[in-house]
Amino acid sequence: MATLEIRDLKVSVETDQGTKHILKGVDLSIEQGSIHAIMGPNGSGKSTLAYTIAGHPKYHVEGGSILLDGQDVLAMTVDARARAGLFLAMQYPVEIPGVTVTNFLRTAKTAIDGTAPAIRGWGKEVRESMEALRMDSTFAERNVNEGFSGGEKKRHEILQLELLKPKFAILDETDSGLDVDALKVVSEGVNRAHANSGLGVLLITHYTRILRYIHPDFVHVFVDGRIAEEGGPELADRLEDEGYDRYTGQAELNGTSVG
Amino acid sequence: MSAVTTENTAPTGSAPTETVQHGNKAHSDGGWDATQKGFIPVQTRSGRFKSTDPTEFPSVTGIEAEWKLSPVKLFRPLIDDALDGSTYEFSATDAAGATVEWVDRTDSRIGSTGTPEEKASANAWSTFDRALAITVTSDEHVDLTVARSALGSAARAGHTLVIAKPNSRATVVLQNSGSALLSENVEIIVEEGAQLTLVSVQEWDADAVHLASHFATVGRDARLKHIIVSLGGKVVRVNPSTHLISSGAEAELFGLYFADAGQHLEQRVYVEHVAEHTRSRVNYKGALNGDGAHTVWVGDVLIGPKAAGTDTYEQNRNLVLSEGTRADSIPNLEIETGDILGAGHASATGRFDDEQLFYLQARGITEREARRLVVLGFLSEIVQKVDAGALRDRLKIAIEAELAGVAA
Numbered sequence: 001m002a003t004l005e006i007r008d009l010k011v012s013v014e015t016d017q018g019t020k021h022i023l024k025g026v027d028l029s030i031e032q033g034s035i036h037a038i039m040g041p042n043g044s045g046k047s048t049l050a051y052t053i054a055g056h057p058k059y060h061v062e063g064g065s066i067l068l069d070g071q072d073v074l075a076m077t078v079d080a081r082a083r084a085g086l087f088l089a090m091q092y093p094v095e096i097p098g099v100t101v102t103n104f105l106r107t108a109k110t111a112i113d114g115t116a117p118a119i120r121g122w123g124k125e126v127r128e129s130m131e132a133l134r135m136d137s138t139f140a141e142r143n144v145n146e147g148f149s150g151g152e153k154k155r156h157e158i159l160q161l162e163l164l165k166p167k168f169a170i171l172d173e174t175d176s177g178l179d180v181d182a183l184k185v186v187s188e189g190v191n192r193a194h195a196n197s198g199l200g201v202l203l204i205t206h207y208t209r210i211l212r213y214i215h216p217d218f219v220h221v222f223v224d225g226r227i228a229e230e231g232g233p234e235l236a237d238r239l240e241d242e243g244y245d246r247y248t249g250q251a252e253l254n255g256t257s258v259g
Numbered sequence: 260m261s262a263v264t265t266e267n268t269a270p271t272g273s274a275p276t277e278t279v280q281h282g283n284k285a286h287s288d289g290g291w292d293a294t295q296k297g298f299i300p301v302q303t304r305s306g307r308f309k310s311t312d313p314t315e316f317p318s319v320t321g322i323e324a325e326w327k328l329s330p331v332k333l334f335r336p337l338i339d340d341a342l343d344g345s346t347y348e349f350s351a352t353d354a355a356g357a358t359v360e361w362v363d364r365t366d367s368r369i370g371s372t373g374t375p376e377e378k379a380s381a382n383a384w385s386t387f388d389r390a391l392a393i394t395v396t397s398d399e400h401v402d403l404t405v406a407r408s409a410l411g412s413a414a415r416a417g418h419t420l421v422i423a424k425p426n427s428r429a430t431v432v433l434q435n436s437g438s439a440l441l442s443e444n445v446e447i448i449v450e451e452g453a454q455l456t457l458v459s460v461q462e463w464d465a466d467a468v469h470l471a472s473h474f475a476t477v478g479r480d481a482r483l484k485h486i487i488v489s490l491g492g493k494v495v496r497v498n499p500s501t502h503l504i505s506s507g508a509e510a511e512l513f514g515l516y517f518a519d520a521g522q523h524l525e526q527r528v529y530v531e532h533v534a535e536h537t538r539s540r541v542n543y544k545g546a547l548n549g550d551g552a553h554t555v556w557v558g559d560v561l562i563g564p565k566a567a568g569t570d571t572y573e574q575n576r577n578l579v580l581s582e583g584t585r586a587d588s589i590p591n592l593e594i595e596t597g598d599i600l601g602a603g604h605a606s607a608t609g610r611f612d613d614e615q616l617f618y619l620q621a622r623g624i625t626e627r628e629a630r631r632l633v634v635l636g637f638l639s640e641i642v643q644k645v646d647a648g649a650l651r652d653r654l655k656i657a658i659e660a661e662l663a664g665v666a667a
C-alpha cells in the first residue's frame with residue numbers, strides 16, 4: 001500500500017506586500033484506499049496545500065517534506081509528480097484554446113503510462129466514462145474547458161481522474177457549484193475510482209453535502225495554515241453545526257469578553 | 260444601430276499590452292504621422308498617394324510610417340534598383356475549370372483592383388513583363404495549387420492575377436519556396452456571386468526577401484477568404500488590401516505566422532467597406548521565438564460614407580515564446596458613416612500562460628510537450644480555416660517543425 005506523507009510543511013507566496021506565509025506546519029498522512037476530508041474557513045490555506053502537493057511554481061516550500069512511498073515529491077517536476085501517481089482536480093480548471101478534449105486526454109494518458117493507449121479500447125473507455133459522468137459526446141471535440149460551465153469543468157476533472165488512474169487524488173472543492181444531480185454523478189465517479197483502483201482521496205470541501213455520497217474515513221479541520229483537529233466523519237457534522245469559531249481567534253475573543 | 264467595441268487584452272490572462280518587446284523600445288501608433296504640430300488631420304486610408312510609377316514616390320528613408328517597422332536596408336534593391344521582370348518557372352496542379360497562363364501587361368484586367376501605395380510595389384508594377392493569370396470559371400468547387408520554387412536571388416518583379424468568374428467556387432493556393440528577392444503585386448478579382456479561397460504560403464529559404472501587395476475587389480454577394488501563411492524567409496512582408504465594392508460582399512482575412520530568430524514577418528491588412536451591407540472579419544495569429552524575431556501586424560479598416568450596414572471585426576494575437584522578440588500590433592478603424600451594424604477590433608500580445616502549462620503538466624505532460632500543445636492550439640484556429648485538406652495537414656507538420664526550435 002502506498003502512502004502520501006506530508007510532514008511539517010511550510011509554504012509561502014511572494015506578494016506585492018512581500019512574502020506571505022500560508023502553510024505553517026502541516027502534518028498529514030494518507031494511505032492508499034483511504035478517504036480524507038479537509039474542511040476549513042476561506043483563506044486558511046487548503047488550495048495552497050493542494051497546489052503545493054501538485055507542484056505549482058507559485059508556492060515556495062520553506063520547510064518540511066512530502067513523500068510518496070518514500071520518494072521525495074518536492075524534488076519532482078510537476079509532470080513527474082503526476083506520473084508518480086498524484087492527481088489534482090482543480091478548483092478553477094484552466095481553458096486551453098485549440099486543444100481538444102480527445103487530444104488532451106490521449107496525450108495525458110500516453111504521458112502517464114509511458115506508451116500510447118490502444119486506439120480501440122481507449123476510445124471505448126473514454127466514451128463510457130463520459131456517459132457515466134453524463135457528459136455529452138460532443139465534449140470530446142471541444143477545446144479543453146473552453147466555454148464549459150462550472151459544473152461541466154468539474155465533471156471533466158473527474159473524467160480525467162477516472163481515465164488516468166492515479167494513486168492519490170486531491171479534490172479541491174470539486175463539489176462547489178454543482179447542482180444536486182451533478183454532485184451525485186461526480187461523487188459516483190470518485191467512488192468508482194476509489195473502488196476500482198484503491199485510490200487515496202484528499203477531499204477539500206466546505207459542505208457536508210458531498211460527504212453523504214463520498215464517505216470519509218477521516219475529517220481534518222484546517223485553520224490558519226495548519227490542521228487544528230482530526231476526527232472521524234462525525235467531526236464534519238459538528239463543524240456544520242458550530243462553524244469554525246472554536247478554532248479561530250474569534251472564539252477566544254468571545255470567550256474572554258463574555259467572562 | 261451602431262456599435263464600436265475595442266478590446267485589448269492578453270490572450271491568456273497576463274497583463275494587457277498592445278506591443279510586447281523584450282529589450283526594445285515600445286512602439287505603437289495609429290498609422291499616421293502626428294508629429295507635425297498637431298495640425299495635420301488624420302489622413303484617411305483611402306487618401307494615400309498611389310501610383311504605378313516608382314519615380315513619383317519620394318526616395319525611401321526608412322522612417323516613413325509605411326517603412327519604419329521594416330528592415331529597409333535588407334531590401335533596398337527592391338525599392339531602388341531595376342528589377343528582372345521576366346517570366347519564371349512555376350508548376351500548377353491540373354484542375355478542370357481553371358486556367359493558368361501568362362498574359363500581356365496590357366491585359367485590360369491589370370490595374371482594375373488597385374494601385375501601388377509604396378515605391379517597391381510601384382517598382383514591380385512598372386517592370387513586370389507578363390502577368391501570371393489564374394482564372395477560375397467552374398461553379399463546382401476547384402482546388403488549384405500554383406507553386407514557385409526557382410525564383411533565384413537576383414532582384415525581380417512579379418505580377419499575378421487571380422480571377423474568380425461570376426458564381427465560381429475555388430480554393431487557390433500560391434505556394435512559395437526556394438530563394439527569392441522579390442517584389443510583386445497580386446490582383447484578386449472576385450466577381451459577382453463567386454466564392455474564392457486564396458491561400459498564400461511563404462515557406463521560402465532562410466535568406467529570401469519577399470515584398471508583396473495584394474489588391475482584391477469583391478463583388479456583389481461574393482465572398483473572399485484570404486489566408487496568409489508566413490513561415491520561412493528572412494523578410495516577408497505581405498500587405499493585402501481588400502475592397503468590398505458591391506452590396507453583400509464579404510471578406511474573411513486570416514493570417515498565420517511564426518517568426519524565428521532574425522526573421523521579419525510583416526502584414527499590413529487593409530479592408531475598405533465601399534458598398535452597403537458588406538461584412539469583413541480579420542484574424543491574424545502569430546508566434547515569435549528567438550533573438551531578433553520580429554513581427555508586424557497593421558490592420559486598417561475603413562468604413563466608407565456609403566457603407567451603411569457594415570459589419571466588421573479585426574483582431575491580432577501574438578504568442579511570445581522567448582526573450583529577444585518584438586511584436587508590433589496596430590489596429591486602426593475609421594468610420595465615415597454612422598449607420599453600421601458593428602465594428603470592433605482587438606489586439607493582444609502575450610507570453611505563455613503559466614496556468615495553462617501547469618494544468619497540462621499536472622496531467623503528466625512534460626513541459627516541452629505542454630508548450631507544443633499550447634502553441635499548436637493557439638495557431639490551430641487559423642489552420643482550421645484552410646479548407647484544402649492536404650495543405651492543412653502539411654501546415655500542421657510545418658508548424659510542428661517550427662516548434663522543434665522552441666526551448667523547453
Ligand SMILES: Nc1ncnc2c1ncn2[C@@H]1O[C@H](COP(=O)(O)OP(=O)(O)OP(=O)(O)O)[C@@H](O)[C@H]1O
Pocket residue numbers: 013014015020022040041042043044045046047048049058
Ligand atoms: N499568489 C498569491 N498571492 C497572494 N496571496 C495568496 C496567493 N495565493 C494564496 N494567497 C493567500 O493565501 C491564503 C490561503 O489561500 P488558499 O487559496 O490556499 O485558501 P483556501 O483555504 O483554499 O480558501 P477557499 O476556501 O476560499 O478556497 C489566502 O489568504 C490567499 O489570499
Ligand SMILES: [Mg+2]
Pocket residue numbers: 046047048091172173
Ligand atoms: Mg481554495
